[in-house]
Amino acid sequence: MNDEFRLTIEGLAKEYNRQAGELRAAYGRLSELTGTGESADRLVRVTVGPRGQVQEIELDPRVYRKLAPSQLSREIMQQIGAATEQVAERTKELMAPFMPEGLPLEEVLGEGASIDAFLPRPVELPAEDGDVRG
Structure with a gap:
């Protein structure tokens, strides 16, 4: 994988993981409402x-x-x-902040919904030497 492509993929993975973390934190706050x-x-x-x-x-x-x-x-x-x-x-x-514009929240988070059902695990990229890192 060339360096520019790898940096782009790493940046996207990092941004995804950041946003997924924020979403999980917000979902956690829901249980305290x-x-x-x-x-x-x-x-x-x-x-x-x-x-x-x-x-x-x-x-x-x-x-x-x-x-x-x-x-x-x-x-x-x-x-x-x-x-x-x-x-x-x-x-x-x-x-x-996490919902696509125009999509009613009720359609996504109905009774008994868990945000984990919508999010895959954090993205882990293979390291240059073959080790996995996140």
Whole structure:
């Protein structure tokens, strides 16, 4: 392989590995995301995790005097929805730099998706003397 071609390939491999590392780091931050929805009267507060799973429901004791059970249930569900939407928006913000323009994030990272499914292992080039290096 001539030197100019080899330098070009090494540069491309290095750039790919850098971008793949950044993508993996961003994907790792996704697992730390939370969102919180709070009612206007601050009596109901719900926190969800990165996939919308409810982590905490906080109810001010006054809520039992103010809302009927069906109203309370509806309010909790609304706050779960608001919190989940927060997480979805933060996910889009984190992943936007890595997405092709016009491709909806939902089509790429659906439920249970892992970024590893989209990325091959880091590129390792053979060294001049036959050893493999990365």
